[in-house]
Amino acid sequence: MKFSESWLREWVNPAISSEQLCDQLTMAGLEVDDIEDVAGDFSGVVVGRVVECHQHPNADKLRVTKVDIGQDQLLNIVCGAPNCREGLTVACATVGAVLPGDFKIKAAKLRGEPSEGMLCSYSELAISDDHNGIIELPEDAPLGEDIRNYLQLNDKMIEISVTPNRADCFGIMGIARDISSINNISLTVPQFETPKVTIDDKISVSVLEPKAAPRYLARIIKGIDVTTPTPLWLKEKLRRSGIRSIDIVVDITNYVLIELGHPMHAFDLDKIEGGITVRYGHPHEKLVLLDGNEIEIKANTLVIADDKKALALAGIFGGKDSGISNESKNILLESAFFSPLAIAGKARQYGLHTDASHRYERGVDPSLQYKAMERATELLLAICGGSAGPIIDATNTDELPEAAIIHLSRAKIDRLIGYHIDDQRIVDILTRLGCEVISNENSWQIKAPTWRFDIQIEEDLVEEIARIYGYNNIPNEHLNIELVMQHNSEKNVSVNKFKNLLVNNGYQEAVTYSFVDPKIQSLLHPNQEAIVLPNPISSEMSVMRLSLWSGLLGAVVYNQNRQQQRIRLFETGLRFVPDNNSEFGVNQQTLLAGVITGNQYEEHWDIKKRAVDFFDLKGDVESLLAISGLVDQVQFKPSQHPALHPGQNAAIYINNEEVGYLGVIHPEIEKKLGLNGKTLVFELILDKINQKSVPVAQDISKYPANRRDIAIIVDSDVCAADVLSVCKSIGGEQLIAVNLFDMYQGENIKAGQKSLAISLILQDKTRTLEDEDITHIVSNCIVALQNRFKALLRE
Structure with missing residues (x-):
């Protein structure tokens, strides 16, 4: 919204400077973006009238004029403007005048004719860019008056940013109301006569x-x-x-x-x-x-x-x-x-x-x-x-919209502002803003003005009171309250710990929009319904995200298009899932997600190049879960996520509860998104992993640990994690560690089968284990594996 200061002051004219006026507008929420003079810096230009005008004897495009500026003698002025003519009222720069750019007017001869001034155009006075001819003033303009006074050029143009809730300030009248209220002065509404109806013509x-x-x-x-x-x-x-x-x-x-x-x-x-x-x-x-x-x-x-x-x-x-x-x-x-x-x-x-x-x-x-x-x-x-x-x-x-009627309590004002404003000042502010005010004991009943659609609740009125009273007029007061240290449970894991670990592992944090492209989201989550925005920014940002992968994969494509090959990004943020049982029909969950692509290591002469794989990402996820002490409770199980490669993905479970996914992006989706090379992603529900059990100190066993290795043959579709889980459950407290250290398929192994080599670490806290004890535990594990998976002990 752009307007002139003089026009605003016709409605309300506080005794303050232009700078103070702009400060008031900004503090009232109408931020001043720009302020500039309506004309350039000049002096010595007055109103004149061309009383004679004839062709210059020595120049086709010049005219010789005599100009009356209200003095005893007429001025001889040579002018080249096409609209110069006898009887025209003009802006005349006299000898000694200084025009914008420090251009001084002097008496001179132009093609042999004397010229004692200059007839000015708008552009020559830096009023506008119009340079097609000299200024044409009204015939009744007083001769000899300073043009700055006559045209009110000692004025400024002010441009403000009007927020969407203040549509009433798209006019001088609305802005004047605020200035009137801030300065506690009356609004001067320009008077105009109601036009007379002189014909009966109507239209249906x-x-x-x-x-x-x-x-x-x-x-x-x-x-x-x-x-x-x-x-x-x-x-x-x-x-x-x-x-x-x-x-x-x-x-x-x-x-x-x-x-x-x-x-x-x-x-x-x-x-x-x-x-x-x-x-x-x-x-x-x-x-x-x-x-x-x-x-x-x-x-x-x-x-x-x-x-x-x-x-x-x-x-x-x-x-x-x-x-x-x-x-x-x-x-x-x-x-x-x-x-x-x-x-x-x-x-x-x-x-x-x-x-x-x-x-x-x-x-x-x-x-x-x-x-x-x-x-x-x-x-x-x-x-x-x-x-x-x-x-x-x-x-x-x-x-027609109805104006809101709101109950406003004294206590609410004091509590929200933190400062006591006099009752009468409150009434004055609201009245000058156009509200209808009925005073009750310690409260008011307020009817909002018709032009303020944004005033609907009590807090809106408190904001108006504070805004007009002036936030800078509310004194700073030292807090006089008891400081109580906030209890922070040792079980809580700060999200910053997860972020710092990922940064230390070479990731960079990304922040992407919650609004995503429905086409991309339907590729990643084809069977899930998304929340559609009624008034989206664009068609590519028209639904709320169901995961963080849409934004992260878009960031990968953006960086790959700019010759970035090794990319590691992570993000924390909300996803929005339609749910009729949740507040407002939306279930919001905070997620931690990441994406990697390119080489596992930075390029180095002593390190062999290797593309990232599933186990690189799995290791990063296990590091995150280790922060919460959840590694022993985590299980990675094969899943059928539509966005991930069927044979290279896993659902992540903690205590049999699904908390996330990781894997390689499905090759077809990789192609459709324009990804360059194998791309891996993970996503975890943050609320499921940010609680840890408080560690309890335990004695270290002083008795030796024993290792036994077994190799079994199982079908290829048997999950190694399930094999290790069976061993843990059978081994009891004396089996302190189980690890898969080799997997083999090939010579001497039938097609459709694989060999798994497993190490079993056994130790007791109270005694040294005998060979019989160790053999008994290992044998029980083998029997359980034979029963569960039809495993064969490899010779």
């Missing part, structure tokens, strides 16, 4: 979609002169608001837009066939916009139409066929309240973004339509002439 208005357009006002104005030049004061106000002057009708509707924050539109009445209908688009219906582009109107787009065709995209953009031209004499003026939901996102469907759509998407004041209509009518009649008909009102009051 039918609103077929009252939910989308609860209020639609129209008025016929006949006999206007569209060719009337826009007055300089109006043109300047628009320029200082970043709006280019087009024609008097458009300029007036833009003026109302900036002043009141309410969009309006004007149609050429003579181009309307029949009445006005507010409806949604018809199939295959087309419209040529004011910019000349033709569009096909979508069925979800609200349009303004006559009996035969669409005239405009409601609240977005007008149509060329019903637009105002120099031949227009009669117009239909529109002032409407369109529901934000009916306009939101519609302009982007057509590649558009207009001032009107920007405001309607965020919500305009539903009570402002009459005021905007009367203001625009008054300006049109005063400047262009014409006759106004009555306002045609099509309002469905049941569909």
